[in-house]
Amino acid sequence: MIIKLLLFISIILNLLLILLFNKKKIKRFLNKSKIKEIDVINIHKSFELRNISSNLKSPKEDSIIKSFSISSDNNIVGMTSDYEAWIISTLSKVSKNIFEFGTCSGKTTYLMALNSSEDTKITTITLNPNEINNIQKFDKDNESSYRNIKNESIYDKFLFSGTPEEKKIKVIFINSVDFKNTEFKKKMDFIFIDGGHTYSVVKNDSEKSFEMLKPNGIILWHDYVPGKRSSSDVVKYINSILDKKKIYKIKNTSLCFYKNC
Ligand SMILES: C[S@@+](CC[C@H](N)C(=O)[O-])C[C@H]1O[C@@H](n2cnc3c(N)ncnc32)[C@H](O)[C@@H]1O
Numbered sequence: 001m002i003i004k005l006l007l008f009i010s011i012i013l014n015l016l017l018i019l020l021f022n023k024k025k026i027k028r029f030l031n032k033s034k035i036k037e038i039d040v041i042n043i044h045k046s047f048e049l050r051n052i053s054s055n056l057k058s059p060k061e062d063s064i065i066k067s068f069s070i071s072s073d074n075n076i077v078g079m080t081s082d083y084e085a086w087i088i089s090t091l092s093k094v095s096k097n098i099f100e101f102g103t104c105s106g107k108t109t110y111l112m113a114l115n116s117s118e119d120t121k122i123t124t125i126t127l128n129p130n131e132i133n134n135i136q137k138f139d140k141d142n143e144s145s146y147r148n149i150k151n152e153s154i155y156d157k158f159l160f161s162g163t164p165e166e167k168k169i170k171v172i173f174i175n176s177v178d179f180k181n182t183e184f185k186k187k188m189d190f191i192f193i194d195g196g197h198t199y200s201v202v203k204n205d206s207e208k209s210f211e212m213l214k215p216n217g218i219i220l221w222h223d224y225v226p227g228k229r230s231s232s233d234v235v236k237y238i239n240s241i242l243d244k245k246k247i248y249k250i251k252n253t254s255l256c257f258y259k260n261c
Pocket of ligand 1: 078103153174196
């Protein structure tokens, strides 16, 4: 009897240890997204490759971009990876009307401006650092995403401030929940959703974006990372509309893609 009991306890202890050491993997498995993945080559013809030889493919001129590096002294949080920035910059080259939810340091806005044509208009909305204490947290909203909104809303000057590209950019300091999209409806070629990552804000920004897209316009969402706490509301919202909207995750990125076909 005692041996059986000891055996039982040792099995339970082993199970607990397995759970403890594989917490992240298990969480990721349980959160496994239903979303389909797509290679960047399939989202736009600008990403198609040129065959150099049997084992080498080169990007075409369409996806050669202007870029810059950001000094680590800035301590900017929540930035896109180089690969994500390249995708956004390449799409900006073929977009005349661009909208961004969430400016932060203006890194992505600046890349959009550097890579788009002279007559491109870029509108980016962001929270005024003086008003972050008025941001509401709703019941469904993830606590760490709510905290991040406050930590990221610290800029009123941007990486593009004082550059020649600034003339293409209009910054609107407004809570996107109060933003009226009437004048932007069906006007946008490309929208980047990277504002507040709480459920209520992602839902608000996405619903407004769907109305703002031109036919064949594209939306990219940033930070679709199943299992990551601060991204959980982005994942939850996007997963909740997958049966209504054809949204894909772009391989090797945290970007999701939708085209208004
Ligand atoms: C992750 S950062 C954006 C990063 C930026 N897109 C980039 O790629 O460099 C999030 C930004 O969203 C803004 N934001 C958060 N909640 C918002 C809201 N409800 N309305 C407008 N902007 C919001 C924050 O002020 C912050 O500037």
